[in-house]
Amino acid sequence: MIPATMRGLRFHRHGGPEVLVWDELPVPEPGPGEVLIRSRGFAVNWADLMERAGVYPGAPDPPYVMGHDLAGDIVAHGPGVEGPAIGTRVFGLLPQAGTSAEWIVARAGQVYPVPEALTDAEAAGLGSPFLTADAALVTMGRLQAGETVLVHAAAGGFGSATVQLCKAYGAGTVIATAGSPEKLQRVATLGADVTVDYTTEDFVEVVKRVTDGRGVDLVMESVGGDVLARSFDCVRPAGRLVSVGASSGRSTSRFRLQTLFETGITVGGFTLGQWIQHDPELVAASVERVLRVLAAGAIHPLVAQVFKPEDIADAHVYLAGRQSVGRTIVLFPQS
Numbered sequence: 001m002i003p004a005t006m007r008g009l010r011f012h013r014h015g016g017p018e019v020l021v022w023d024e025l026p027v028p029e030p031g032p033g034e035v036l037i038r039s040r041g042f043a044v045n046w047a048d049l050m051e052r053a054g055v056y057p058g059a060p061d062p063p064y065v066m067g068h069d070l071a072g073d074i075v076a077h078g079p080g081v082e083g084p085a086i087g088t089r090v091f092g093l094l095p096q097a098g099t100s101a102e103w104i105v106a107r108a109g110q111v112y113p114v115p116e117a118l119t120d121a122e123a124a125g126l127g128s129p130f131l132t133a134d135a136a137l138v139t140m141g142r143l144q145a146g147e148t149v150l151v152h153a154a155a156g157g158f159g160s161a162t163v164q165l166c167k168a169y170g171a172g173t174v175i176a177t178a179g180s181p182e183k184l185q186r187v188a189t190l191g192a193d194v195t196v197d198y199t200t201e202d203f204v205e206v207v208k209r210v211t212d213g214r215g216v217d218l219v220m221e222s223v224g225g226d227v228l229a230r231s232f233d234c235v236r237p238a239g240r241l242v243s244v245g246a247s248s249g250r251s252t253s254r255f256r257l258q259t260l261f262e263t264g265i266t267v268g269g270f271t272l273g274q275w276i277q278h279d280p281e282l283v284a285a286s287v288e289r290v291l292r293v294l295a296a297g298a299i300h301p302l303v304a305q306v307f308k309p310e311d312i313a314d315a316h317v318y319l320a321g322r323q324s325v326g327r328t329i330v331l332f333p334q335s
């Protein structure tokens with residue numbers, strides 16, 4: 001039975017984890033082309049921390065139900081919807097937020113059946129990192145078999161997905177950076193060939209050494225600031241750099257547009273939410289590729305820790321503490 005109200009995670013003013021509250025809200029109704037989902041759980045993304053702090057570009061004003069990644073079961077169809085069938089366990093990503101709630105309304109075309117082998121926690125963590133990693137590697141990055149790739153923050157949600165997809169898609173040497181020896185050990189088990197603690201080592205030097213001074217074919221960047229600035233020195237002439245985020249909260253003024261023609265490098269930006277809105281066919285291609293490698297058992301979403309809904313503030317503190325390897329997940333009790 002569908003209840004009249006539910007718990008939804010919101011904040012009414014920007015601030016630290018203490019501003020997070022579970023509000024009692026009406027269960028949403030699916031409109032034309034939409035489905036109603038009973039949530040199994042959601043991921044806490046770096047973007048959630050930035051939204052809560054009030055520093056995420058383009059985020060709406062509070063209050064709104066937070067969260068972008070979801071796993072749950074289709075419970076009802078809005079008018080005109082033919083699938084996924086009622087009862088299907090799905091994963092998905094809502095660019096406009098709204099997944100941190102017990103019941104979720106989503107566009108039917110934006111949720112996808114979860115491969116059977118995946119746990120609920122793995123499914124909740126699948127959407128944004130894997131679809132972003134695929135699109136950034138394949139569509140934006142034009143990854144070719146055998147190419148050398150530098151992946152930053154490789155123990156994180158996006159980074160660990162990227163390392164795994166690099167290997168599944170036939171990349172050559174993968175050089176991965178992360179912030180501790182423990183993280184690097186884990187990243188090596190995902191298939192990274194060379195690991196660098198970028199808090200203690202100069203990753204530009206390592207890249208030059210490993211590539212005989214040439215630089216890598218492709219850089220996958222999500223940290224911003226100094227890491228982004230120094231990454232331009234890691235790209236080979238006519239190579240590519242794809243920027244998907246700025247976890248450090250910082251940009252760089254070092255890059256000059258003129259560098260593009262001087263070096264022949266291509267610099268691209270990628271935001272999954274924009275593609276879902278404006279280029280859904282490109283996202284559909286990413287979903288297909290990711291599901292294919294998942295089915296082959298070639299990749300596995302990494303779950304760092306699972307939290308209860310009432311411990312949501314701890315989940316935010318945990319992710320912000322830079323200790324996580326993989327995804328930070330919240331699961332709802334299923335009765």
Ligand SMILES: NC(=O)c1ccc[n+]([C@@H]2O[C@H](COP(=O)([O-])OP(=O)(O)OC[C@H]3O[C@@H](n4cnc5c(N)ncnc54)[C@H](OP(=O)(O)O)[C@@H]3O)[C@@H](O)[C@H]2O)c1
Binds near residue numbers: 270
């Ligand atoms: N464009 C898109 O559509 C899209 C989609 C998904 C994610 N993203 C972006 O990708 C990035 C990763 O997201 P995620 O949710 O997977 O988070 P995450 O990578 O699990 O966590 C962020 C990591 O960034 C690293 N980091 C490096 N310098 C940092 C600094 N100065 N302060 C804090 N952290 C720092 C930390 O790892 P170390 O300790 O190892 O350095 C930290 O664990 C975010 O910037 C996010 O916005 C973008």
